[in-house]
Amino acid sequence: MIYLEVKLPDIPGSLIELIKPISQNGGNIHGVLHHHDKKLNNMIPVDIWFELSEEVIEMSLENIKKKLTENNIQLTKISVDSKNKILTFILTGHVFDTDITETIKRLDSKSIKVLELHAKFTEVDEISSVMMKVEFPEVITKFELTTEIEKICKEKNLFLIRS
């Protein structure tokens, strides 16, 4: 899966300028997300994710990037997934008091890598919420991953909200 983050001018027809080169270069679009709430200087951040076949991925990506630049679409981030899978989840409770580093290390020991972590709290020893985006190998099923996280949650009395 390829994830692009771009900034599109908020004018009619700009989305088609984004989609067309992806589609013309063999991209199978899985999703588009507009962040209207983050509009700045008439530019809207847009996430788009799509698949390209392994054989043509490099060439197609180059073509897509070139075409987007020609179309005045600002490319802010590009990431290409390996065969690994991604899961986002939120933990609520005493996430810090129950040793968040140990939580991350335990996931890591099962080949579950924390890619992103965002936290919200008032006091470190108060109830907090942490969002993690983790990457896990294809051999681990989503069910197995969730079971592992739930095990930690049960031990540490954390509340899990997952995607």
Next chain:
Amino acid sequence: MEMKLCLIGMGNVGSCFLQLLKEKRDNIRVNFNFACRLIAIFEHDGALIDNDGIDLDYILEDPTNLRKNQNWKSNVKAQDLISTLGIDICIETTPTNPNSGEPALAHILEALNNGIDVISSNKAPFYLQYEKIKNLAVKMNCSVKYEATVASCVPALSIKKSLVGNTISRIRAILNGTNNYILSRMSAEGVSFSVALKEAQELGYAETDPSLDINGYDAAGKLVILSNELLGWSKSIEDVRIKGITKITQHALELAKLDGYVIKHLAIAKDDNLIVEPRLVKRNSPLNIQGTLNIIELQTKYAGSIILMGRGAGGSEAASAILNDLINITNIRRENNRN
């Protein structure tokens, strides 16, 4: 053709059904070719029984007329009299204990045991004793319909007939309008759980004791009925893994937004598992509905995702589901030459 009915429970749903029956009686006669004669209305403290048919206009004009009528009998129980009335269909809308299913369960079983078709708006008998009720209905060659129990007038159960050629592999749904209202308000306005709950109570969306809603039990019951009906399972509410929404914090909602998610209280039936819990849902997902709406997403093998959405609660909504059931049962009886 004439259908002889009894109504057990004349609360909000029962009253709305009588009102709808009154409004649509001519339409029913013309378009569906049958008439309804209401033989009995049971309440907790007695019953109005009239073999010639209860005058709907008179009852609906003033609900106190029910007990003023000369045919009113105090302190009689539906369970003792159902078999004696000579009715075709028993409509059950009593307030019912969510843990025991009573008194609705006893009414339903008594009616079926006496060869009387049943329509119910009560969930509990079906999420507690689904197999028992269905088996008895088959044994007695009776129909039992309960469309109003899940998402009210949204045809969540009757869609089964329209998908007989397909295979449903997964259900994801929002089945509790109260919880969806609370989460929507918390997410949109940044208010705390307790403030959103209080607001829901003031608007009449939440009960004074909201525990069945916010702890997920109500949605779990509906999920059991939905999955048993649409997926052919034989589950009860004890099979559902339930988490409520009381632990959802403003911080959690804000974090979800950072990655393009919202938090929704989902009811999920998949791979022989039943789950009711808060989940992260992409902001652009069809499941991101607002307010008190209900939504049901059926993942099908041959047609992808099919979505039903609408108002999942309310007296007139439930009444219309009951009337649908009544018309459907009458059609079944006609096909089977039971009248």
